Amino acid sequence: MGHIIFLASISTGIEPRSFKVAMKDEGWREAMHTEIQALEANETWNMVALPEGKQALGSRWIYKEEYNSDGSVEWLKARLVVFGNHQVGDIDYSETFASVAKMVTVRAFLAVAAVKNWEFIRWIKSLYGLKQAPRCWFSKLVSALKWYGFHQSYYDYSLFTLTNDAIQINVLIYVDDLIISGNDSAALVAFKHYLGTCFHMKNLGVLKYFLDIEVARSHKDIFLCQRKYALDIIFEGGLLGAKPASFPLEQNHHIAQSTSPFLVDVKRYRRLIRRLIYLSFTRPDLSFSVHIYLSLCIHLAKITGVSRSSPMRLHCDSQSALHLAHNPVFHERTKHIEVDCHFLRDALVDGTISMSHVSISDQLVDIFTKVLGKRQFEFLLSKLGISNLHAPT
Structure with missing residues (x-):
């Protein structure tokens, strides 16, 4: 029940979108004060005169809630971020790079932890918006990891692995977020101490929320869900009062041609499309029709695995x-x-x-390519290992 309570609790959280709104809450005021103290302690800035003809870059506050395993708010995170998008290439900076792990690597990373029953934690390092900041941070982090004995993956440069006798530790980097997983608690403690001596980082404890993905772990399974992320999409679209559907699309339904004028500002539309595509990370069944919301999650069970001694089986209808x-x-x-x-x-x-x-009725790939009836859709959905954590038991 713990993971269900967690998912339900974080769905009610509302993060402020502006400094004016955040200032009305004592908790967010304290979070901003803590951030300013940290910036000053790290000597992030110096007060200097502005060069003639130059204009200072602006900044804004970003607010995020971090959660305990029971869904209660662990801490309020306020970050002061520079408007790096106002920098001019080849004048304010030259090379840029941000380490962004492939989403297939993220899923595989968590699947390995589920199969081997490894513990995993999350660390975060603050970045402040400048174009060159992620590149500098990644370069220093790579050097520190390699010195410790980690090897960088050639398939995804954001993945690092360390193998020392029976000890194995994996590190996955996504800009300023790190997920650390391993099979030895003492080795993980030693590695965390090493990171703490190298960088000013915060240990967020057991991984619960990462890249808008809720990670809930029971004694035997890991559940990945984007319920809050989906609710945010619906809230932003003003559709919280809409009636949900039990399956994505009616069969033989033909979408009518739109006769409305073209959008003047396409930014909101493009943002919606990007967010819906990302929703399919835990809802692959919605790849064909990602605009319908269902509060399901993807289930990573311990039994997941591939036998190397047997051939890969392909089923064709x-x-x-x-x-x-x-x-x-x-x-x-x-x-x-x-x-x-x-x-x-x-x-x-x-x-x-x-x-x-394979029979046409059992062809799993159809859920990604066709409009299916309710019965067929739910049958293939069960084959994907996707379940509804919020359904009555």
Whole structure:
């Protein structure tokens, strides 16, 4: 029940969007005071005269709530961020870079922790908006990690791994956020101490909220959910009072052509599209119709795994495609795919993959490409390992 209480609690949190609103709350005033003290302690700025003909960059406050595992607010985070978007390239800065982990790496990172029952924690380092700040931070962090013995992944440069006898520690970097996971508590404590001596960082404890993804862990499973993120999208669109649907789209429904004029300002539309696409991180079933909200989550179970001793199995609902894959003799009309078919044939012969027929009603990929009826949609949804934590038990 703990993870359900957590998800329900954070859905009620409202973060201020402006300095004026934040100043009305004593908690946010204290958070801003703490941030100013930290900036001064780290000698983040010096008071100097503005050069002639130059204009100072502005700044704004960003407010975020951090949560305990029971959903209560652990602390209020206020960050003063410089308007780096006002900097001029090749004048105010030259090279820029921000370490952004691939989302598939994030999911794999958490899946490994779930399968191996590793503990994981989150650390954060403040960045202040300048274009060159993330690049400088990442460069220093990489040097510190490599000195400690970590190796940088060639598949995702934001992933670092350390293996020392039976000890293994993984670190994933997303700009100024770090997720640390490992199989040895004492080794993790030592590594956290090392980071603390290298950088002014804050240990946020057990990972609960990361990149607008709620992470809830029971004694045997990990649940990833974006309920609060989805509610924010609906709130921003003014649709909190809308009636939810039990499945994305009605079959045979044809969207009418719009006769309204083009949008004058497309920024809000583009922001909505980006946010809906990101929602599919925990809701892959909504890839085909991401505009419908359902409060489900993706479930990472310990039993997740792939056997290296057996071939990868491909299921296909097309008998013709199966015959082509197994038959080295090609029809005249299939010459344009001959190279791909030879590649597939070789994989079949050496046992890398095996192919078998699957009924059209059991074809899982249809949930990503077609409008399905309620019964078929819910059946395939269960096959994806997606569950509704808020459904009555």
